Amino acid sequence: MKTSFAQIRHPLYVMVCALALSGTATAQEAALELAQARQAVDKATQADADQYAPDLIAVARQGLEQAQRAAGDRRERKNAPALALRATVDADLARARSEEATATAQLQLRRNEVAQLQRQLATGEDRP
Numbered sequence: 001m002k003t004s005f006a007q008i009r010h011p012l013y014v015m016v017c018a019l020a021l022s023g024t025a026t027a028q029e030a031a032l033e034l035a036q037a038r039q040a041v042d043k044a045t046q047a048d049a050d051q052y053a054p055d056l057i058a059v060a061r062q063g064l065e066q067a068q069r070a071a072g073d074r075r076e077r078k079n080a081p082a083l084a085l086r087a088t089v090d091a092d093l094a095r096a097r098s099e100e101a102t103a104t105a106q107l108q109l110r111r112n113e114v115a116q117l118q119r120q121l122a123t124g125e126d127r128p
Contacts, residue, residue, distance in 0.1 A: 063087030
């Protein structure tokens, strides 16, 4: 029995749809990763990463720009999610280092206040 084109059409449609959906999934994945990278860079900026982790936030911003360019380039589009993920990680690290530096500075300030109060108690002074 010969196979006719009518019999092949259904599996062909399934294959074409699967390929189309896989391309859409990659585009959606890239869009999601880019949005997360932008959000991570924004959070790091709000955490004063420009002051406390300038090198890291600069790398994160460069990575985000690379990912955006890759998403717009048909040949590089498949690399966009990985580039965006790397930018997210760099931005998260910049935010964490910035928050650590801020916490360390606040801790040192509190330690200085405690030391000053201890000196006042030892000398019997009434005011700071």
